[in-house]
Amino acid sequence: MNKVFFALTCLVLIAVLSCQNKKTVTINQPDRKWWKEAVVYQIYPRSFKDANGDGIGDLKGIISKLDYIKSLGVTAVWLNPIYSSPNDDNGYDVSDYRNIMTDFGTMADFDELLKGLHARDIKLVMDLVVNHSSDEHDWFKQSRSSRTSPYREYYHWWNAERGTPPPRYSLFDVNHDAWRYDLLTKAYYLHYFSRKQPDLNWENPKVRKEVFDIMKFWCDKGIDGFRLDAFGFAAKDTTWPVYPKGYEKDFSKYYALQPHLHDYLKEMNQEVLSKYDVMSVAEGTGNTNEDAHNMVDADRHELGMAYPFEGVDIAKPEGYSVLHFKQVFSKWDNVFADKGWLSVFLANHDQSRLVSRYGNDKPAFRELSSKMLTTFILTMRGTPYYYNGDELGMTNAGFTDIKDYRDKATLTEYQHQINIKGDMKLFMKTTEFACRDNSRTPFQWDGTANSGFSTGNPWIKVNQNYTTINAAAQESDPNSILNYFRKAVKLRHDNLVLVYGKYTLLDSENPDTYAYTRELDGKKILVLLNFRDHAAAAKTGIDLSKAKLLISNYNQPSSDGSLKPYEASVFELQN
Numbered sequence: 001m002n003k004v005f006f007a008l009t010c011l012v013l014i015a016v017l018s019c020q021n022k023k024t025v026t027i028n029q030p031d032r033k034w035w036k037e038a039v040v041y042q043i044y045p046r047s048f049k050d051a052n053g054d055g056i057g058d059l060k061g062i063i064s065k066l067d068y069i070k071s072l073g074v075t076a077v078w079l080n081p082i083y084s085s086p087n088d089d090n091g092y093d094v095s096d097y098r099n100i101m102t103d104f105g106t107m108a109d110f111d112e113l114l115k116g117l118h119a120r121d122i123k124l125v126m127d128l129v130v131n132h133s134s135d136e137h138d139w140f141k142q143s144r145s146s147r148t149s150p151y152r153e154y155y156h157w158w159n160a161e162r163g164t165p166p167p168r169y170s171l172f173d174v175n176h177d178a179w180r181y182d183l184l185t186k187a188y189y190l191h192y193f194s195r196k197q198p199d200l201n202w203e204n205p206k207v208r209k210e211v212f213d214i215m216k217f218w219c220d221k222g223i224d225g226f227r228l229d230a231f232g233f234a235a236k237d238t239t240w241p242v243y244p245k246g247y248e249k250d251f252s253k254y255y256a257l258q259p260h261l262h263d264y265l266k267e268m269n270q271e272v273l274s275k276y277d278v279m280s281v282a283e284g285t286g287n288t289n290e291d292a293h294n295m296v297d298a299d300r301h302e303l304g305m306a307y308p309f310e311g312v313d314i315a316k317p318e319g320y321s322v323l324h325f326k327q328v329f330s331k332w333d334n335v336f337a338d339k340g341w342l343s344v345f346l347a348n349h350d351q352s353r354l355v356s357r358y359g360n361d362k363p364a365f366r367e368l369s370s371k372m373l374t375t376f377i378l379t380m381r382g383t384p385y386y387y388n389g390d391e392l393g394m395t396n397a398g399f400t401d402i403k404d405y406r407d408k409a410t411l412t413e414y415q416h417q418i419n420i421k422g423d424m425k426l427f428m429k430t431t432e433f434a435c436r437d438n439s440r441t442p443f444q445w446d447g448t449a450n451s452g453f454s455t456g457n458p459w460i461k462v463n464q465n466y467t468t469i470n471a472a473a474q475e476s477d478p479n480s481i482l483n484y485f486r487k488a489v490k491l492r493h494d495n496l497v498l499v500y501g502k503y504t505l506l507d508s509e510n511p512d513t514y515a516y517t518r519e520l521d522g523k524k525i526l527v528l529l530n531f532r533d534h535a536a537a538a539k540t541g542i543d544l545s546k547a548k549l550l551i552s553n554y555n556q557p558s559s560d561g562s563l564k565p566y567e568a569s570v571f572e573l574q575n
């Protein structure tokens with residue numbers, strides 16, 4: 001018998017035998033990873049803390065708040081892009097990948113920030129924006145200069161003598177047209193996002209090498225991971241097929257995970273990711289569960305963690321179905337039950353506020369529902385991501401005047417709606433609820449002017465409720481959302497079962513509550529959540545009389561599954 005095969009069989013046998021004694025899965029050592037056990041805190045640098053009074057958050061501002069970040073108990077920070085950028089899309093249009101945006105500071109500030117995080121045992125994950133660059137990047141300037149430029153093939157060009165290119169939908173273009181005509185060389189270039197965000201041509205090995213070198217540059221500086229922005233779109237079908245009418249309603253079905261994407265990811269893994277102890281997570285996951293799984297199946301050597309959108313897309317202005325919510329999260333857990341790894345999140349910089357979308361931001365329920373959602377995020381399997389300000393229960397600003405909005409997508413869509421004589425009332429209503437500027441208003445540090453964010457004039461208005469909702473007020477209140485968040489983070493760190501344990505949905509047809517267990521190595525935890533503003537009962541059939549309460553957002557939590565409005569109670573069950 002082949003020796004390797006024999007050794008493997010023995011290992012499997014040992015694993016099976018040792019598992020037979022236990023009721024639940026044992027985590028193999030090699031499967032444990034720091035990034036699976038991490039709690040990720042997402043910082044939107046522009047809005048976090050302004051140190052020099054120009055109204056824009058900056059790296060020195062983040063540095064001044066490192067002790068606050070540490071006090072949360074989070075173990076990794078994901079920073080939205082901080083590279084040089086003309087800021088057409090708040091840094092998602094990079095003009096120099098090896099430099100820091102002037103608004104944010106200098107490379108020396110960055111080094112200090114990284115050192116300060118590491119000194120506190122917090123990892124740093126950078127946003128990697130390489131589906132596109134800025135049109136002000138040197139590569140694009142060269143590429144556009146002539147048809148024979150050595151950089152021409154760094155981007156996608158369609159020469160005008162071929163006629164108009166087959167339609168492609170752009171998210172941030174006033175005409176939704178992803179092809180932009182450039183007079184200089186009489187050709188169109190492709191931009192899935194804004195005109196100032198031309199798409200890079202990943203078919204070109206030189207582009208791939210440039211990106212891998214950039215990644216190595218940051219890894220050599222000591223960063224701990226990458227979040228790959230819009231990467232599902234990086235590979236294109238460059239035979240440029242004509243898509244059926246109406247394709248734009250479901251454009252990601254046509255754009256995402258085109259041929260070669262997995263090849264690019266494998267190459268990235270081989271060239272960069274495998275050489276460093278870094279986490280890697282791609283925004284979006286393609287069209288199917290299988291796509292998502294293939295990206296992060298450890299045996300395929302691509303990425304480490306998936307970040308599927310389905311969960312974050314559930315909330316609508318008119319509300320959402322708890323049954324649907326449970327189905328989606330249970331489905332995704334199931335996809336990754338044996339292999340691969342998942343992110344768990346309900347908010348980020350592209351969504352409006354957590355409590356306003358998924359909870360209830362009315363004064364009577366804001367705290368309770370924030371705490372309930374926190375409990376959910378921190379007790380699911382997968383790596384939890386928490387967006388800055390949600391730990392205070394910050395709410396949507398809901399600006400009613402278009403002049404208060406800064407978001408590129410909103411401003412171009414506003415113009416588009418005017419051009420097509422759209423329903424502006426409806427547009428504004430949707431924007432008030434869903435616009436991502438809602439989560440980009442300045443962090444509410446205290447009740448002083450501009451919420452303690454800046455001594456200058458903030459680049460975007462502060463939410464007026466900062467006088468009551470702010471970190472300073474919550475620090476001193478043991479029952480605040482902030483202090484609850486800290487407790488819930490600690491609970492996760494103290495209980496490996498919450499990271500790796502098997503997830504089982506209970507009382508699945510209950511339209512109001514969400515109940516599940518997590519199990520690992522004989523330890524069993526029960527999570528009971530009420531998603532409603534009225535009392536509701538979770539019928540789990542579990543006797544709670546001997547259960548130990550681990551955390552609750554009520555002083556007198558449920559003892560029999562009947563839950564108060566937005567109640568969240570977590571128990572350790574006795575065997």
Ligand code: GLC
Binds near residue numbers: 092129193229230349
């Ligand atoms: C991603 C980012 C978003 C950005 C877009 C274009 O979706 O999360 O903020 O606008 O990519 O880079």
Ligand code: CA
Binds near residue numbers: 055058103
């Ligand atoms: Ca500043």
